Amino acid sequence: MIICLFYLQSSAQDSIAVKREFANREYIHLYKENADLAYTAPGGELGAPAKYVINGRLTTTYMLLGSYKSPVAFAIIPDFTVRVRNEFSAAVRTPSYRLGFAAYARLNTTPDNYKYGELAFTHHSNGQDQDALNPDGTINTRTGNFNANYLTLSYRFGQLTPTNVNESYYSLNHRVGLQWYKFFRYEPALNEGFGFTRILYGFSWRKYDEIEKNAKNKSKTKTEKETWRLNTELSYAVNKIPSKNLMDIQKRLNAEINFNYSFPFMHNVFLMAAVGYYGEDNYNIYFQDHYGYVRLGLSSGFLRNRSRHYDN
Numbered sequence: 001m002i003i004c005l006f007y008l009q010s011s012a013q014d015s016i017a018v019k020r021e022f023a024n025r026e027y028i029h030l031y032k033e034n035a036d037l038a039y040t041a042p043g044g045e046l047g048a049p050a051k052y053v054i055n056g057r058l059t060t061t062y063m064l065l066g067s068y069k070s071p072v073a074f075a076i077i078p079d080f081t082v083r084v085r086n087e088f089s090a091a092v093r094t095p096s097y098r099l100g101f102a103a104y105a106r107l108n109t110t111p112d113n114y115k116y117g118e119l120a121f122t123h124h125s126n127g128q129d130q131d132a133l134n135p136d137g138t139i140n141t142r143t144g145n146f147n148a149n150y151l152t153l154s155y156r157f158g159q160l161t162p163t164n165v166n167e168s169y170y171s172l173n174h175r176v177g178l179q180w181y182k183f184f185r186y187e188p189a190l191n192e193g194f195g196f197t198r199i200l201y202g203f204s205w206r207k208y209d210e211i212e213k214n215a216k217n218k219s220k221t222k223t224e225k226e227t228w229r230l231n232t233e234l235s236y237a238v239n240k241i242p243s244k245n246l247m248d249i250q251k252r253l254n255a256e257i258n259f260n261y262s263f264p265f266m267h268n269v270f271l272m273a274a275v276g277y278y279g280e281d282n283y284n285i286y287f288q289d290h291y292g293y294v295r296l297g298l299s300s301g302f303l304r305n306r307s308r309h310y311d312n
Contacts, residue, residue: 021069024067024106026111027106029304030111030116031061032302033303034156037231037260037301038300039056039300040054040298041295045295047293052084055082055295057079058081062078075104077099079097079098081095082096094285096126097126103118104116104117105118114158116156120154122152124146124150128285130145139285146285149185152177152179152200153179158174159171167209167222170206170208172203179235181196182239197238198237199235201235206228206229211224225267227261230258231257234254235253236252237279250290253279254282256275257276258299268300268301270298272298273294273295274293275293277291277293278292
């Protein structure tokens, strides 16, 4: 009896260990899939105060620690955005550089109904070194220095739906977060009206399909990919802003909804269409601009695109 009990206990412990290792491995994919998409948009944000030839955002995730042995992971996240102005020299003028470090903590062992926490530190600057204020007290948007550092704390959760008869399925993904700037050094000109503390919410609805169903050389595997993704992103500044009350939505609200669709012949890329509103343009020193916009182009990221055996 003692031997049997010992064997059952060992088997149970092995089963739990296997489940944890599987969850640790699968969550690494979730961390990357939930990262922001990169994009290229001819014409830039249509509706912006300035005219652009093309805008682009390049971001990725360097997973420094992503082991099946650990429920905690660490990553470096570079995030560079440029806007090429519609001028004779096609000037970029003030690139937007973000470099962040993120830590992730898995909160359960069920990737199909996942929950995890995320804490990120980000440095944001534009590479300029002139005074941020002009002699008349206005913001120097041509050569003015911009630098800020901030923490972002997020709780992410979501679920995958059961697979349909046609091999398609969906995922629903949520993010609730809080962003702080004033813990760290920042450009004093931002006191003119910057959103130092923001409440964040994001929702993403994604569809996955089996592709290459009729390939003649198809083996006993099914190839699936993310077919489309609908994202909604909201943030609201709640800190004190000069001459603005807490209900001044026009200044405090940033919002965007974007739809990304990938044709069967595309690999790891979407056609993108976005509609949004900047109460505070998040591109460096243009934080005083507020406007509605449309963005059209291509987007990409760590998309689900894999082959699985029919028995899985």
